[in-house]
Structures are given as C-alpha cells and as structure tokens.
Amino acid sequence: MHCHIGSQITDLDVFDQAARRMVALLAAIRDEHGAMLLNLDLGGGFGVAYRAGDPELNPAQLADRLRRTVRSACAEHRLPVPRLTIEPGRAIAAHAGVTVYRVVSVKHTPGALLVAVNGGMSDNPRPSLYGARYSVRLIGRRGAGGDRAASVVGRHCEAGDVLVPDARLPADVRPGDLLAMPCTGAYHHSMASNYNLVRRPPVVAVRGGRARLLVRRETVEDLLARDVG
Numbered sequence: 001m002h003c004h005i006g007s008q009i010t011d012l013d014v015f016d017q018a019a020r021r022m023v024a025l026l027a028a029i030r031d032e033h034g035a036m037l038l039n040l041d042l043g044g045g046f047g048v049a050y051r052a053g054d055p056e057l058n059p060a061q062l063a064d065r066l067r068r069t070v071r072s073a074c075a076e077h078r079l080p081v082p083r084l085t086i087e088p089g090r091a092i093a094a095h096a097g098v099t100v101y102r103v104v105s106v107k108h109t110p111g112a113l114l115v116a117v118n119g120g121m122s123d124n125p126r127p128s129l130y131g132a133r134y135s136v137r138l139i140g141r142r143g144a145g146g147d148r149a150a151s152v153v154g155r156h157c158e159a160g161d162v163l164v165p166d167a168r169l170p171a172d173v174r175p176g177d178l179l180a181m182p183c184t185g186a187y188h189h190s191m192a193s194n195y196n197l198v199r200r201p202p203v204v205a206v207r208g209g210r211a212r213l214l215v216r217r218e219t220v221e222d223l224l225a226r227d228v229g
C-alpha cells in the first residue's frame with residue numbers, strides 16, 4: 001500500500017493521521033479479501049526550510065513517531081507490522097545545492113533596486129511558476145552602504161522572471177558581483193529548461209575546498225543538435 005499526502009509538509013500530526021488511516025485500510029483489506037499486505041509506503045513531502053526561519057520537518061522525529069504510530073495501530077487491528085518505506089523527496093538534496101549567479105546589471109529606481117543576474121526562470125522556474133520563495137546574498141566581497149530592499153530578476157525578458165522579489169542586498173551591489181541562492185539542490189537542475197534558448201548552467205560538486213564538475217555547461221552546439229532543417 002502506498003500513499004503520498006502532499007509536499008512541503010512540516011506538521012508531524014498529518015503524517016500520523018495518514019499512517020493510522022493506511023493501517024485501518026490494511027485491516028479492512030484483510031477483513032474483506034483475506035489478503036495480508038506486508039509493505040506500507042507512507043510517501044513523502046518532508047518540508048525543508050528555504051529561508052531562515054521557515055519551518056522544517058525533522059526526519060528523525062518523523063521516523064520515531066511513524067514507527068510508534070504504525071506499531072500501535074497494528075496492535076489495535078491485530079495486524080503484523082508492515083515493512084515501512086518513506087519517500088523524503090526534496091529533503092534529501094535541497095540543502096546540498098547553492099546556485100551562484102553573476103550580476104549583469106543594476107537599476108536604481110526611486111522605489112526599488114532591481115538586480116538582474118545571468119540566470120532566472122530557465123534554471124529555476126519555481127519562483128515564477130508558483131511563487132516559491134528563496135533568500136539570496138552577496139558573496140565574494142563585503143558590501144558597503146548598508147542593506148537595501150532589492151528585487152533579483154532574471155535575464156529572460158519576461159515580466160514574471162523574478163527570482164527573489166523581496167531580497168535585501170548591499171546598496172553598492174554592482175555588475176560582476178556574485179549572488180548565492182541556497183536550498184536549490186532539489187527541483188532546480190531537474191526543472192531547468194532552455195527557455196528563450198538560454199543554455200543551462202553546469203553543476204559542480206564542492207567538498208573540502210575542491211571543486212569537481214558533475215554536469216558540464218550547455219553549449220550552442222547542444223542547442224543546435226536537434227536542428228535538422
């Protein structure tokens with residue numbers, strides 16, 4: 001039996017409820033059909049904190065709670081405890097990824113600081129698609145002039161190509177600066193596209209100060225490879 005109750009869930013109680021219902025279903029199937037199902041997959045949707053202060057599910061606490069819940073529900077229904085499976089999804093990889101953008105232009109307007117970078121909705125469509133929220137910070141040098149409210153926007157010439165509408169960046173942010181966007185290890189490279197024929201960025205593993213290329217940067221030849229006319 002398998003269930004998946006949703007995504008970005010941070011409340012342990014709802015997993016608990018799902019586990020109880022699933023065990024009740026296993027009991028109903030046994031009673032009605034005489035079949036004893038021995039594997040229970042409780043799915044995923046383990047919420048991760050995209051920004052400081054966001055709630056996050058603790059997988060160790062969840063595992064502990066689910067084991068206890070399934071054991072007690074099985075005892076109630078006089079069922080053997082099934083083999084449990086979970087699907088942590090983004091919780092496996094989200095925190096492992098950081099996207100690094102280069103600032104290509106900065107526009108100071110009376111109401112806003114617009115910071116355009118060399119990526120956007122083609123490498124990370126989540127903010128434009130459904131308003132996913134990320135944080136972003138300047139890396140590689142110390143900023144000056146205090147922090148200002150800023151919008152970090154992409155390079156795709158689209159009104160919706162906004163990566164972080166409510167960033168805070170140093171007032172002297174300028175072309176050539178690097179911006180880091182954490183928590184982009186899941187649903188990021190896998191969702192990247194060639195929107196407007198923008199080439200997809202590389203993926204680089206970093207450990208102990210060493211870098212290793214995992215996925216190379218896309219080339220114009222890659223883009224033209226299917227062009228047969």
Ligand SMILES: Cc1ncc(COP(=O)(O)O)c(C=O)c1O
Pocket residue numbers: 004006007008043044045046047087088089090091
């Ligand atoms: C069946 C199933 N299991 C696990 C997951 C992983 O959940 P997420 O990465 O959204 O936390 C999904 C995602 O939609 C799913 O459909």
